[in-house]
Amino acid sequence: METIEQFLESKNIRVTAMRLLIYKFLAENQVAVTLSDIENAFEKADRTTLYRTIKTFEENDIVHQIDDGTGITKYALCEKGCNCEIETDLHLHFHCNNCNETICLTEHKIPQIKVPDGFVSENVNLVVKGICDKCSGQ
Template sequence: MKELESQLIEKQIKPTAMRLVVLDFLVKQENAVSLTDIELNLDKTDRVTLYRSIKTFEEHGLVHRIDDGTGITKFALCQPSCTVEGHHDLHVHFYCTVCEETHCLPKTQIPEVRLPAGYEREETSLLVKGVCAECKRTYA
């Protein structure tokens, strides 16, 4: 728990009991998860407090949100380079059409997109849809 507490403090987040529980859950996930996924897997979770915790994590560069085209926002831990000033983990996300899980692919970076003069980027994302390695092995 000390390591989780240090992680929150490093991101300038006050380590409350709920935030520690949420971070512990997120650290153990291999895929991006929705608020509902988190809520269903934690005992006695207040939805508003959970939402505020995730919002704080996002604002401080601890988690990033993912729009995988399902209409349900997912969240995953950020790379260490993300800060309060902004997210710097421009990596590809992969949505498996078989198991319907969303994976961060941090080693697959989004190439720099040059915009015409006068355009200002607010967000960049790249989503690849297909069959993940596990599903390919299982259903091949």
């Protein structure tokens, strides 16, 4: 079992205390978080550092962006089954209109999207909005 340090290094990301903390924060959160969420969790750290850390994670394919239509970019750790680096990857995300959380449904299979002749599909972003399992169960 590899440590977080080893994992980051395997992705060509230098290990720093800050990066370890942010990685752990992302790992603890099943939901996609905004930069502000991270900012609130690490009040001592500068916003720019958090921003650039996320960018670094993104460039090295351990984090992906989620655009759930709220207008605020969210981020989540890539999990197995989430092959962001593959262009044809289909991101399925669910945004709960009740609790406002956005979660990745990576394990959920989606039918192939066909586009009209002449169009070349490189990337598909699918956001379903509604009520999540936690909120609907109440």
